Amino acid sequence: MxxxxxxxxxxxxxxxxxxxxxxxxxxxxxxxxxxxxxxxxxxxxxxxxxxxxxxxxxxxSTPHAIVAHPGAHISSIAELVDAAKAAPSQLTYASCGIGTPQHFAMKVLRQNMHIDMLHVGYKGCAPALVDVLGGQVPVAILSANLVPTYAQTGRLKALAVTTAKRYPQLPTTPSVAEQGGGNFDYDSxxxxxxxxxxxxxxxxxxxxxxxxxxxxxxxxxxxxxxxxxxxxxxxxxxxxxxxxxxxxxxxxxxxxxxxxx
The missing domain is CATH 3.40.190.150 (Bordetella uptake gene, domain 1)
Structure with missing residues (x-):
């Protein structure tokens, strides 16, 4: 082949x-x-x-994962919602690009949780990952398979996965649905x-x-x-x-x- x-x-x-x-x-x-x-x-x-x-x-299939830089002091969807409501349209999040599956999933989450955030669409998940690791953006939604190594070493906080069930590579990270996000199930x-x-x-x-x-x-x-x-x-x-x-x-x-x- x-x-x-x-x-x-x-x-x-x-x-x-x-x-x-x-x-x-x-x-x-x-x-x-x-x-x-x-x-x-x-x-x-x-x-x-x-x-x-x-x-x-x-x-x-692979879920998406919502992550935060440790410096953002956000460890869950509830804390993300609180941070977004404290500063409407100011809390920035990165996605893998405008119109990507990650962008759509985050849009639904924002609607379900009634929050307004500033979206930065990157040209792929890799550059979005680099910038959230560096703290240039406080929050990102990425392909979940990119996250485990950084979550395990404390370089990222894994807030949630976007599928109905948990992701085996991030077993302690709850789903969005588990955290009050409604009937939420998005993957790649x-x-x-x-x-x-x-x-x-x-x-x-x-x-x-x-x-x-x-x-x-x-x-x-x-x-x-x-x-x-x-x-x-x-x-x-x-x-x-x-x-x-x-x-x-x-x-x-x-x-x-x-x-x-």
Whole structure:
């Protein structure tokens, strides 16, 4: 297998390459929830989410984590709410970018908790992590797999994870829902897709082969080290997730005038 890691346009460039490829099973796409948030924040995409691509399977998922620099003296969602209400529109938080899954999740949290904060959208989670570690921003929402090392060494305070259940890599960090955040469940999922109109026999063969790989102890161990929870979701489950998330994020984007840069 040859990996072709292409970046740009929030994943739309590489996605279009797969859309244009022959549906012969030799070109596959590793996608994620950003395809749903892109659809919401960028307007109409140059491809149809579930017809120009063939959903194969959900591979894994990772929550987002809300963190604070120790100097912010914020250790929980309740303390975050108190700090935000004490200085409306002044408490700053970083996200991985405007229109990203993290941005949407924090927007919902702010609505649920009735707080107003100043958003700084970075170009990716990595630079947002660097600045919250350095104290340039007091609070951030990041991919949760980036957080455990810094939480364990005290360089960050993990306030909450955004999924309904706790994250195994941050077992003592409660979920947003546990802290009064309402029916709150947001994550980043990763999926395997192929060009549209891939023959069913080929789709079944690829899925069976991938499932065998995911069952290998070395693969499971490697993914666990990165804090990735293997899902093994079916093609239909993936298709349903894409449609539901696209609708959910589209409504949030309309309500809050969220547009990707």
């Amino acid at each position: 040859a990996m072709d890691n292409r970046t740009g346009a929030s994943g739309n460039i590489v996605t279009m390459e797969v859309v244009r490829a022959r549906p012969d099973g030799y070109t596959l796409l590793l996608q994620n929830v950003s395809m749903a948030t892109n659809d919401a924040a960028q307007g109409k995409l140059p491809y149809a989410l579930t017809t120009d691509l063939t959903p194969l399977m959900l591979l894994s 999922w990763y999926a395997l897709m192929a060009p549209g109109k891939l023959p069913t026999l080929l789709a079944d063969k690829i899925t069976a082969d991938v499932l065998k790989v995911l069952d290998e102890p070395s693969v499971r161990s490697a993914l666990a080290e990165f804090g990735i929870d293997i899902s093994k979701g079916t093609a239909q489950e993936l298709k349903t997730r894409i449609v539901e998330d696209s609708d959910r994020y589209l409504e949030l984007a309309r309500q809050n005038n969220i547009k990707a840069e």
